[in-house]
Amino acid sequence: MPREQNVFKADVERVQAALGVQVVGNFGPATRAAIKEFQRGLNRKSPKSWTNKDGTGNIVDLPPNLSKLPPVFESPFERAYFGAVLADQPLDEQYVKVDPRTLNGFIKRFGPKPTEWPEGDSEADLAKKMTIMRAKLGEHLNAAKAVPVTSEIFDKLPTAGD
Numbered sequence: 001m002p003r004e005q006n007v008f009k010a011d012v013e014r015v016q017a018a019l020g021v022q023v024v025g026n027f028g029p030a031t032r033a034a035i036k037e038f039q040r041g042l043n044r045k046s047p048k049s050w051t052n053k054d055g056t057g058n059i060v061d062l063p064p065n066l067s068k069l070p071p072v073f074e075s076p077f078e079r080a081y082f083g084a085v086l087a088d089q090p091l092d093e094q095y096v097k098v099d100p101r102t103l104n105g106f107i108k109r110f111g112p113k114p115t116e117w118p119e120g121d122s123e124a125d126l127a128k129k130m131t132i133m134r135a136k137l138g139e140h141l142n143a144a145k146a147v148p149v150t151s152e153i154f155d156k157l158p159t160a161g162d
Contacts, residue, residue: 004058018066019076034076035062040151041080045102065091072098072127074134074148081149082106082130098126103133109157110136 009025016023019034039055039062073079082103083095100121107117107129116132118125134146140157141147 015062015066017068019079020069020074037151038062038076038080041077041082044077044151044154045081063091063094066094067092067096070096072123072130075150077150077154078130078148081154097123098130100126103129107133109159110140 004027007027012027012031013023013025015021015035016025016031019031019038021030021034035058036055039050042050043055069076069079073082079095082098084097084099085094103126104121107113110133118128131146134148137143137149137153137157138145138147141153147153
């Protein structure tokens with residue numbers, strides 16, 4: 001793509017690691033798809049500030065200096081949608097931890113709060129909530145396993161108010 005011509009291989013590798021794609025240093029369909037999924041997560045989290053609903057797939061439209069994908073997230077969409085962004089954080093610490101308000105709001109889509117949800121918002125509690133949420137999502141979709149959140153799945157779920 002034209003906007004990718006002057007991007008350094010090291011930058012592509014950093015983005016691939018940040019979005020959980022095999023690190024090869026070259027753009028390809030998997031990398032572009034992961035970038036779009038991250039961008040779709042940004043849109044669903046804050047549609048007024050990210051107006052391109054489907055994402056561009058361009059590396060230059062990503063936040064700079066994303067660190068390697070933290071294990072608490074299993075998809076680029078999850079990192080963007082559930083990732084915490086604080087004004088006083090350095091750029092490489094953005095989208096590293098789970099934002100409790102976003103996750104707790106999303107959990108309401110599954111109906112009344114089951115007893116197995118942890119009450120607190122410590123990093124360990126949030127990680128457990130993410131794991132339980134994926135299992136509930138798998139049950140909701142009649143999958144035989146836990147399912148990470150993607151834009152396609154997100155758009156099929158009822159909102160918390162439905």
